């Protein structure tokens with residue numbers, strides 16, 4: 001039970017209709033990256049912050065080396081807390097390189113996943129191959145997230161190619177499109193070598209696609225602040241470290257100095 005919800009001010013503070021929509025939501029989504037949490041830590045995380053987590057990505061191909069009973073329990077717990085669990089895009093790319101896409105989707109479906117990620121960060125997929133993969137995932141009844149961007153250091157997707165890939169992914173049935181930021185958030189896509197954001201590029205992207213369908217991979221705290229200040233509290237954020245969920249939610253609600261006057265305070269003038 002939230003102690004603040006019991007108080008007059010607290011009930012207003014925590015009222016989702018005033019600040020944050022309750023789950024399941026379609027905006028202000030938070031995706032976190034799980035790189036190998038054990039079951040106790042996973043359960044703890046959901047117990048503490050399940051209300052603020054929309055998606056959990058099992059990073060890389062870790063789903064395949066997690067003991068199956070543990071994986072199944074993670075899926076069960078995630079569903080119990082209204083969180084969508086899905087394997088990272090690299091796992092799909094491994095299956096792709098092995099020409100095992102059908103087996104990949106079949107296996108994930110049998111285990112009980114509902115969402116998959118289609119990406120080509122480490123390999124080349126033609127536009128036709130990419131569309132085919134999305135459509136095949138949809139034929140297995142998966143909800144699809146795609147990702148745009150190469151994992152190579154210094155890689156930036158030209159805006160025309162990004163917009164066209166986005167348009168095509170959505171036409172094939174992708175629900176959301178991730179802008180690649182990796183776990184580092186450096187020297188890739190919207191980030192320079194120091195992790196600073198190219199805000200012009202971000203605005204260009206938003207002007208060319210449906211911004212509400214984008215997830216911005218933002219592993220670093222300063223990057224989360226910048227994106228939320230630029231795009232608003234309802235921007236979708238991804239690759240959030242497991243220890244940062246409450247911190248990101250605090251940013252969204254103006255409960256941290258960085259966004260205090262942007263989202264938190266409704267009366268910014270005059271004495272308290």
Ligand SMILES: O=C(O)[C@H](CS(=O)(=O)O)OP(=O)(O)O
Pocket residue numbers: 057058059060061087088089090091117119121147151178180181182183184239
């Ligand atoms: O989980 C993955 O496969 C990778 C990990 S990272 O973001 O490149 O560090 O992410 P994805 O966005 O799914 O390609």
